[in-house]
Amino acid sequence: MKIGELAQLARCTVETVRYYEKAGLLAMPERNAANYRHYGAGHVERLRFIRNCRALDMTHEEIRALLGLMDTPAAACGEVNQLLDAHIGHVDARIQELTELRVQLTDVRRQCQSEQSVAACGILQGLVQMDAGEKNGRHTHLG
Amino acid sequence: MKIGELAQLARCTVETVRYYEKAGLLAMPERNAANYRHYGAGHVERLRFIRNCRALDMTHEEIRALLGLMDTPAAACGEVNQLLDAHIGHVDARIQELTELRVQLTDVRRQCQSEQSVAACGILQGLVQMDAGEKNGRHTHLG
DNA sequence: TGCACACCCTGAAGTGACTACAGGGTCAAG
DNA sequence: CTTGACCCTGTAGTCACTTCAGGGTGTGCA
Numbered sequence: 562m563k564i565g566e567l568a569q570l571a572r573c574t575v576e577t578v579r580y581y582e583k584a585g586l587l588a589m590p591e592r593n594a595a596n597y598r599h600y601g602a603g604h605v606e607r608l609r610f611i612r613n614c615r616a617l618d619m620t621h622e623e624i625r626a627l628l629g630l631m632d633t634p635a636a637a638c639g640e641v642n643q644l645l646d647a648h649i650g651h652v653d654a655r656i657q658e659l660t661e662l663r664v665q666l667t668d669v670r671r672q673c674q675s676e677q678s679v680a681a682c683g684i685l686q687g688l689v690q691m692d693a694g695e696k697n698g699r700h701t702h703l704g
Numbered sequence: 705m706k707i708g709e710l711a712q713l714a715r716c717t718v719e720t721v722r723y724y725e726k727a728g729l730l731a732m733p734e735r736n737a738a739n740y741r742h743y744g745a746g747h748v749e750r751l752r753f754i755r756n757c758r759a760l761d762m763t764h765e766e767i768r769a770l771l772g773l774m775d776t777p778a779a780a781c782g783e784v785n786q787l788l789d790a791h792i793g794h795v796d797a798r799i800q801e802l803t804e805l806r807v808q809l810t811d812v813r814r815q816c817q818s819e820q821s822v823a824a825c826g827i828l829q830g831l832v833q834m835d836a837g838e839k840n841g842r843h844t845h846l847g
Numbered sequence: 848t849g850c851a852c853a854c855c856c857t858g859a860a861g862t863g864a865c866t867a868c869a870g871g872g873t874c875a876a877g
Numbered sequence: 878c879t880t881g882a883c884c885c886t887g888t889a890g891t892c893a894c895t896t897c898a899g900g901g902t903g904t905g906c907a
Contacts, residue, residue: 595902597855606832613834617809630822638816638825645827649809652802659799666760666792673781679773682781684788689749691756723865738873740884
């Protein structure tokens with residue numbers, strides 16, 4: 562099949578497919594006489610795998626590691642488990658961060674319930690005075 | 705004060721301060737004879753405001769809008785409220801997305817509890833077969 | 848036969864919010 | 878008079894794409 566059909570099967574754009582090829586996630590396919598890429602069932606499976614990992618917010622590095630493990634089928638899957646556990650840790654950490662953020666945001670928001678002038682608005686006062694603390698490093702790759 | 709002191713007061717790097725200046729978030733300060741930037745109390749307040757907004761994961765666009773509103777102090781603060789409510793909405797949406805993600809991840813993870821070969825590992829099978837659905841557009845600017 | 852139109856190709860540049868680096872200038876202390 | 882901490886500009890790199898410019902290919906229809 563051509564790249565458009567592959568992209569449709571994996572629910573992504575053709576640009577993304579070409580990008581994955583350049584990024585080394587998807588193997589370079591054969592070309593026909595017109596230099597068009599020509600894909601088979603293996604490519605569909607691989608691309609679906611990649612898109613599923615991305616839907617789970619894994620980085621290309623994490624995905625590359627999983628793909629590498631898949632290509633040594635005799636290896637033990639302990640590393641796969643570790644990788645997934647680490648990723649679940651990232652997601653948990655980000656949920657925790659965002660939950661704390663939400664508390665801070667509603668704190669700030671509470672400071673203005675009425676329509677008044679910007680000059681007196683408690684929200685802006687709050688945003689000037691708030692102390693963000695030093696703990697705001699990003700601890701996961703999830704934004 | 706010079707840029708290093710300003711950065712320290714706002715808990716960011718001097719590169720970030722210069723970046724905010726180029727991005728139009730922070731006004732260009734005066735320069736001394738040696739072409740060093742020279743800041744005052746107003747800059748500290750403004751930069752703290754920006755850093756606090758960033759700690760709440762607002763985009764530069766959102767911050768620019770808030771700064772614009774601050775600079776017209778007679779205006780009603782209804783727009784400020786709207787902006788903050790919208791941002792709280794983004795955070796809520798992202799927490800929701802990540803929570804669903806976590807469920808999917810633990811579903812996948814559950815498929816391999818034992819040490820076996822990669823070829824038989826249920827996790828990789830799951831990642832190949834999983835159907836991510838079409839609803840995976842990012843709906844917020846939070847990653 | 849001519850042509851419109853959907854699809855394919857490459858390579859470069861843009862996104863957001865920085866970070867890092869190269870290659871220089873300034874200034875106070877020892 | 879030199880060391881080291883600080884400052885300057887400008888460019889490129891990060892991540893996972895998206896968009897664009899400028900072309901080539903292939904099919905259906907008048």
